[in-house]
Amino acid sequence: MTIDAKTVEEYISKVPEDRKEAISRLRQTVKENLPKGFEECISYKMIGYVVPHSIYAPGYHCDPKLPLPFLNIASQKNFVALYHAGIYADKKLHDWFVAEYPEHAKTKLDMGKSCIRFKKMDDIPYGLIAKLCQKITVEDWVALYEKNVKR
Template sequence: MKSDSTKVEAYINTFPEDVQEKLNTIRKIILENAPEAIESISYGMPAYKTHKKPLVYFAGYAKHIGFYATPTGHEAFAKELSVFKQGKGSVQFPMNAPLPIDLITRIVQFRVEENEALFK
């Protein structure tokens, strides 16, 4: 995996410890499920691409973690994501609740498969 991991680590380290923990959890999910992904900072947040196509992004905030799986990732999981505050192409996981690890994992896997299909 090509990586700008030091910049991603520096980004994560700017947050309080509780936010860092959640950001590192999301990062680990992405890296485990998309080992070929290129990790970088884009739009001021950790970004991941496969086959030169966006995979997912995430960002830390005081009261939530923003997760961006491009519109298709959100559309495919619309029912499960409906319990969270959303914007166009984004979902907010509140800091005062556990991360939906299984859901995030399945979204990342879905996006990996989508990008793989585009590459073939």
């Protein structure tokens, strides 16, 4: 499910009613817990948090005109998704999240490489998402990105 929006507020207004609260609460959790420097925007037709060109001038290697992506929130066809590039790029962070998840959620973890899927809006572990957001600073992300991409 793709939502065409120019602003985060417009994106949320177009989310199905039964997901608006969860998306809004995820957004608030991310905004309150991401370290300074990340910028909120619409990125890849999702709510995105990126490293702006003012901090990382080279931008995203796939398209240098775009800022360096880090985290996205999306309402997909059958679930709400949190895409966290740090989980994909850092095995230690991935392993921490996978180990912590059962302590914070009633449901089994449904996860891809960077995508955490939530099918039941009442089961989103906001406290764990808050801790995840606090784990990587902009500087950490740029260093990890460069280490993994610019070999």
